[in-house]
Amino acid sequence: MIPASFDYIAVKTVPEAVAELAKHGDESKLLAGGHSLIPLMKLRLSTPSFVVDIGRVKDLNYIRRTDGHIAFGALTTHHDIEFSDLVKEQLPLLASAASQIGDPQVRNRGTMGGAAAHADPSGDYPTCLLTLDAEFDVVGPNGRRVIKASDFFVGTFTSALQPDEVLTEIRVPAPPAGTRGTYLKFSRRSQDWAIVAVAAQATVKDRKFQEIRIGLTSMGGTPLRASAVEAALRGKSADADTIRKAAEKAAEGTDPPQDLNGSPDYRRHLATVLTRRALEQLTAGR
Amino acid sequence: MRHRVAMTINGTQYEHEVEPRTLLVYYIREQAGLTGTHIGCDTSSCGACTVEMDGHSVKSCTVFAVQADGAQITTIEGLAVGSQLHPLQQAFWDEHGLQCGYCTPGMIMAAKQLLERNPKPTEQEIRLGIEGNLCRCTGYQNIVKAIETAARTMAAQAGKEVKAPAAVS
Ligand SMILES: Cc1cc2nc3c(=O)[nH]c(=O)nc-3n(C[C@H](O)[C@H](O)[C@H](O)COP(=O)(O)OP(=O)(O)OC[C@H]3O[C@@H](n4cnc5c(N)ncnc54)[C@H](O)[C@@H]3O)c2cc1C
Ligand code: FES
Ligand code: FES
Numbered sequence: 186m187i188p189a190s191f192d193y194i195a196v197k198t199v200p201e202a203v204a205e206l207a208k209h210g211d212e213s214k215l216l217a218g219g220h221s222l223i224p225l226m227k228l229r230l231s232t233p234s235f236v237v238d239i240g241r242v243k244d245l246n247y248i249r250r251t252d253g254h255i256a257f258g259a260l261t262t263h264h265d266i267e268f269s270d271l272v273k274e275q276l277p278l279l280a281s282a283a284s285q286i287g288d289p290q291v292r293n294r295g296t297m298g299g300a301a302a303h304a305d306p307s308g309d310y311p312t313c314l315l316t317l318d319a320e321f322d323v324v325g326p327n328g329r330r331v332i333k334a335s336d337f338f339v340g341t342f343t344s345a346l347q348p349d350e351v352l353t354e355i356r357v358p359a360p361p362a363g364t365r366g367t368y369l370k371f372s373r374r375s376q377d378w379a380i381v382a383v384a385a386q387a388t389v390k391d392r393k394f395q396e397i398r399i400g401l402t403s404m405g406g407t408p409l410r411a412s413a414v415e416a417a418l419r420g421k422s423a424d425a426d427t428i429r430k431a432a433e434k435a436a437e438g439t440d441p442p443q444d445l446n447g448s449p450d451y452r453r454h455l456a457t458v459l460t461r462r463a464l465e466q467l468t469a470g471r
Numbered sequence: 472m473r474h475r476v477a478m479t480i481n482g483t484q485y486e487h488e489v490e491p492r493t494l495l496v497y498y499i500r501e502q503a504g505l506t507g508t509h510i511g512c513d514t515s516s517c518g519a520c521t522v523e524m525d526g527h528s529v530k531s532c533t534v535f536a537v538q539a540d541g542a543q544i545t546t547i548e549g550l551a552v553g554s555q556l557h558p559l560q561q562a563f564w565d566e567h568g569l570q571c572g573y574c575t576p577g578m579i580m581a582a583k584q585l586l587e588r589n590p591k592p593t594e595q596e597i598r599l600g601i602e603g604n605l606c607r608c609t610g611y612q613n614i615v616k617a618i619e620t621a622a623r624t625m626a627a628q629a630g631k632e633v634k635a636p637a638a639v640s
Binding site: 188189190195216220223224227240268291375 | 490494515516530532533534538581603
């Protein structure tokens with residue numbers, strides 16, 4: 186399992202990376218943690234002639250609180266997110282998802298920017314970032330632009346990034362105090378990808394859903410929001426009956442794949458069950 | 472185009488020319504000549520190739536050697552001090568944590584990371600800590616026992632180190 190040969194360019198800054206990508210065009214690929222790209226290169230599903238390694242760019246690895254947001258440098262690893270006190274406290278959904286990606290070795294190398302750019306519909310972060318209405322800072326030859334999550338994941342393994350653009354920061358709105366979040370991932374073996382997963386974040390006050398966000402993994406060609414469930418819960422009472430009825434709508438508007446792990450019907454069933462469990466977990470004791 | 476890479480493996484400096492596509496595990500085994508690190512699947516699944524890179528366990532079949540330029544690497548060969556086995560190595564021996572031994576180097580490197588992050592893991596935490604490592608022989612039972620035993624030994628050793636200065640004063 187040896188990749189096709191390529192030229193390796195280690196850059197120190199984002200502008201250098203952009204310049205290399207512009208110079209080599211379609212022949213080049215950015216390398217971050219390498220935990221999606223290297224396996225693809227070994228299978229020769231990806232055969233770039235130039236690999237531009239941003240792994241040594243300083244200042245792209247951070248988690249900080251900014252005005253109303255939590256900001257993540259694109260090179261922040263899954264491990265750093267899993268173990269961050271700030272993330273555990275403010276965005277438990279993300280900490281929960283990070284802890285379930287692959288295995289500890291994968292989490293030590295893989296980055297949030299790489300996982301977002303890879304745009305795998307069964308990836309765990311894309312769903313979370315869509316659910317949390319994240320925004321993406323992107324730098325290209327014409328300078329910086331900001332892409333909203335709802336515009337970022339455009340297709341299977343396709344993001345809104347242009348081939349000469351570098352994702353530098355991902356910002357997630359800081360939720361109101363007392364918000365809870367969880368990521369329920371269903372897979373048959375440890376270390377596996379989600380057959381279906383549900384991302385949920387809820388702010389419950391006076392036994393009512395003030396804010397509710399639900400996202401679905403592996404239920405279509407891109408990560409999806411369970412909008413019908415959100416609409417059925419927003420402003421409504423956080424009781425068992427309301428939750429059960431709303432969760433039944435989880436598969437509305439989805440187009441789940443058929444593969445070795447399950448049929449579309451099986452996935453629709455899983456989506457409703459996991460949505461109900463997530464909501465029960467988020468409202469327990471409230 | 473070949474690249475010159477230099478890295479420290481188990482305290483020794485190595486420097487070689489490599490093709491960029493050379494995977495770290497092949498560099499360690501074939502160029503540095505340290506064959507304790509195994510290649511099981513070559514597809515990022517089995518963990519047999521696990522080494523420590525700048526303090527983090529990694530699957531060295533999923534890292535290019537050029538990415539490790541300048542890094543500090545520890546492999547299974549770097550754990551024993553002279554003939555004194557590392558507590559994890561001793562515990563795998565004592566608890567029969569291996570049969571064919573193919574997974575063992577990677578399993579021990581993964582367990583080392585686990586115990587550094589969580590010196591007193593529960594059985595469940597141990598199983599999750601080695602979720603990136605596959606063993607085709609043991610059924611994991613004795614691997615988990617070995618890691619529990621090593622955790623106790625290491626805690627006792629750490630306790631002694633902490634207590635020693637107090638005893639002097
Ligand atoms: C054994 C194994 C199990 C895994 N299990 C899971 C799992 O359960 N859930 C899950 O979600 N993921 C899983 N992954 C994937 C893992 O999360 C990857 O780390 C992640 O998808 C990609 O991040 P990376 O930093 O490794 O990116 P890389 O592999 O370096 O890059 C991936 C792609 O993104 C591009 N890219 C990278 N960074 C940027 C950037 N800053 N700007 C623009 N483009 C960029 C690259 O050019 C490439 O096309 C697994 C991987 C392995 C090997
Ligand atoms: S050889 Fe690297 S994970 Fe199996
Ligand atoms: S002891 Fe044989 S694979 Fe684990």
